[in-house]
Amino acid sequence: MRRQGLRSLVLGVLAMAAIVSAAQAQGPVKIAYVDPLSGAFAATGENGLNQFRFAADQINRAGGVLGRQLEIVPFDNKISPQESLIQLKKVIGDGIQFVFQGNSSGVAHAISDAVQKHNERNPGSRVLYLNYSAVDPALTQEKCHFWHFRFDAHADMKMAALTDVIKANTKLKKIYIIGQDYSFGKAVAAAAVSMLATKRPDIQIVGNELHPIGKVKDFSPYVQKIIASGADAVITGNWGADMIGLAKAANDGGLKVPFYTYYAASDGVTAAIGAAGIDRIRLVHESPAANPTAPKVVGDYLKAYKKLYPNGDVNQPRIHTGLNMLVLAIKKAGTTDVDKVAAALEGMEWTTLNGDRVVMRRDDHQLLMPIYISVHTNKNIVFDFDNSGLGLVNENKVEIDKATLPAACKMDRPS
């Protein structure tokens, strides 16, 4: 009697599981978005979420994937690694198989480690981590693993592209490096020093400065120091308020040399730098600015986005690329099984909205792409940022083969 009860219980559970999985098969393909939606970085997280929803809507209108629709499910991680792990548990608990995250390499490391451990221990409920913005090179090097894919160029790739441009500019003789005193700022400085030493040994590094992150009230003294050093150009990884403060102080102090930056655009930064940065602030990024001209398909995409989100900007075209490559991989795999989708993503080629050919390198799961350098200006702007009339105009393009660094990853693949 007792055994029979047990058997019917097991049967019942099995039947229920079958019903649930059948319902899932007909329901949408859920994609988790784990990024800050409250706190100091909420503006960035919110704009990213909107770009994901917009890209997903476009895919859904075109028929979705495997006859199912995409659904972006937001999770607020408050840009804290601990909170991200709690949210990741929720994601896994909800049966979501695909996780996008981008803001902060600290968070990225936490999620990447957790995903790897979870997948090794739970082959039945694996998740795929798709990193669209965290650029610490280690994520695709010593910390790489099979279930992590990166759709942005990492810090060293950007620095390689930047130093190529500097290499060609023989007028530059003295360079000043300034950054925030934490892992990313140090990584940028180290890459700049080593790459400049090989590409342009004649260039003198006249300053290599780290300042506390988010603690500097007035950047004028730093700017005076840069002026006194006689630098021809400045390299900085500063972002947020530290970038705005540096740009404003440079303008006030009469420092006219170019600034090569990683994050001096959009999400309020373009508007806040304002006229102070015109023709001075340059940005190294993974996709071309939409000015002075952009392919029609890009223009239509930006206009449609602006119509829906008047206060936002499409500042991360890699979101469109990442989501579409995932969808293509699911189509190719014919299933949402994580291992099969990951295998389909390996080596996948894709043509971005801008017409660039990009490749997901099999060895380390780093997307290879051309890298662009553009300038902050108010001239020839068709698509501005922050509704400020200011935006980015393309200056240089570093082709994909020049922007590619050798892979340094030893990866175990599930057999």
Add this chain to the structure above:
Amino acid sequence: MFELVLFSLLNGLVFGMLLFMLSSGLTLIFGMMGVLNFAHAGFYMLGAYFAYTLTGYLGFWPALVAAPLLVGVLGALVERYGLRRVHRFGHVAELIFTFGAAVVIEEVVQLAWGRPAKSYEVPEFLDFPLFRLFQGSFPAYKAFMLLISVAIFVFLFAVLTRTRAGLIIQASLTHPSMVAMLGHNVPRVFMVVFGIGSALAGLAGVIAGPVLGTFPGMAQVLGSIVFVVVVIGGLGSVSGAFVASLLIGIVQTFAVALNISLNSVLAAAGIPLDAQGPLHDLWKVTIAQVAPIMPYLLLVLILIVRPTGLFGTRET
């Protein structure tokens, strides 16, 4: 080198005088209530945001007057309907109240103006270099900031030491019951002082917003340093706040310019240090790297050596 010293001195003066505008109000309120007003930097933030919005409607000059007045009235209201009620429950309640007010102000600003930084710009007629020297230039707007803050200092000093109102305020700070006995309305004096202190913080926000940035974190960035100024200068002492502000402004600016580390000093003295030792990172830290924490170091030193602050008469 001369150029670096001159510009550092000027920048230090501008930043120091800005600190004075913030700390003069705070030190008066501090002396009056006996507790720190955590919301003080919040009024600085409100000043910048009010001015950002008002500049769009009225232009720069009217905003320069209207925004601090608005902040002052708001400050007076906070004192009249918030702090005065809390006062009877003692200092801890007051402290917690101002702490809460600081959080509320910051959140309300983010709700009303949004989280991204605002493009509050230097007005065009002040947006030119006042003079050029070698490669650097000194912006006219910074000279304007200096002018405003010096004017405020002179005005405040004259009011406090040369007028009857100033006498009553000073007396209320130290002997409130005696002043009340003489027939003055001490609570109203407190309200007015709180209002003026807030207005000064607001004014500091109005003129600093275009240079230091107008963003949700602006109160936090400047908030802690203002407390340092007040403690170093001495409680309730306006002249102490003045000296401490300039001291911190100049020390901080010059520290950034110095690339000297313990290592290089010892090496120059002929004592080379082991570069591999467990503390080798510490020896390599330059003064420039620790510049932003210099004021706090100064604070600790002052508290050890002279707990009343430079010009204070009371223990902190």
